[in-house]
Amino acid sequence: MKIYLILFLSFFIKTAFANDLNKPEEKLSPIKIYQEYISPIDGDRCSSYPSCSEYSKIAFKKHGFFRGFMMTCDRLLRCGGDESKVSPIIEIKGEKYIYDPVENN
Numbered sequence: 001m002k003i004y005l006i007l008f009l010s011f012f013i014k015t016a017f018a019n020d021l022n023k024p025e026e027k028l029s030p031i032k033i034y035q036e037y038i039s040p041i042d043g044d045r046c047s048s049y050p051s052c053s054e055y056s057k058i059a060f061k062k063h064g065f066f067r068g069f070m071m072t073c074d075r076l077l078r079c080g081g082d083e084s085k086v087s088p089i090i091e092i093k094g095e096k097y098i099y100d101p102v103e104n105n
Contacts, residue, residue, distance in 0.1 A: 031057050049090060049097035052079050058102045071105060 035053050046052050055075050060068035083098050090099045 031060075047080055047098055048075075048083065048100045049092060050101065052076055055100070055102060062102060071102065074105070075100070 031053055039053065044051075048055070050058065052072075052075055056068070056072040059071040059075075062068070063071065078100075083100060087104075088099045089096050091097075
């Protein structure tokens with residue numbers, strides 16, 4: 001997981017200034033690349049809802065680059081940790097998830 005985090009962040013920083021991440025049609029955004037190519041191989045293992053990549057997209061659209069980047073880093077560092085002790089648990093299609101929307105952070 002940490003190697004994906006490092007690769008994601010380094011690729012993200014490299015392309016963030018070349019691409020406008022606020023445009024939904026941007027095809028080369030690191031988040032879209034992660035969702036389309038890495039996530040299907042790695043598997044759907046995120047214990048949070050929304051998933052970390054969806055959370056990141058929402059944070060960037062709502063708060064812009066700098067704050068969205070900081071919120072994404074924070075979420076990735078918290079993912080899978082003790083977050084279940086402080087956040088509500090919800091059930092979606094029989095699976096339990098930690099409810100952590102952008103609005104709560």
